[in-house]
Amino acid sequence: MALEMSEEEFERHVVAELDELPDDMVDGLDNVVFVTEPRPEDGSLDLLGLYEGTALTERDRYGFGELPDRIILYREPLLALAEDLDHLRDEIHVTLVHEIAHFYGIDDEELHRLGWA
Numbered sequence: 001m002a003l004e005m006s007e008e009e010f011e012r013h014v015v016a017e018l019d020e021l022p023d024d025m026v027d028g029l030d031n032v033v034f035v036t037e038p039r040p041e042d043g044s045l046d047l048l049g050l051y052e053g054t055a056l057t058e059r060d061r062y063g064f065g066e067l068p069d070r071i072i073l074y075r076e077p078l079l080a081l082a083e084d085l086d087h088l089r090d091e092i093h094v095t096l097v098h099e100i101a102h103f104y105g106i107d108d109e110e111l112h113r114l115g116w117a
Contacts, residue, residue, distance in 0.1 A: 002080040010075045017092045033068045038076050045077040049095040057105030071099040
């Protein structure tokens, strides 16, 4: 059975997990915003998060005035996956690390190898 919680409560858990991440992981996040959305555009529950933007490794002509990159966490898929609150927080944590890694130019294959996918 999926967990249920308000958008505000879910966002509080995301912020709490962001605060738990190592400083060296988050200090380099330049021009990135974190947002939560109910579910992906296709309406599926398969995607837990998404990185939209230009990875650091590809920012040769990236300059001022660029719209911020976005790291999106999808509330309904994460809640559907979670067995309890601790599991939800673990999944939020792993999803944040996964999407932040994409910002740093780490692809899914490398994330799988490192155990973060």
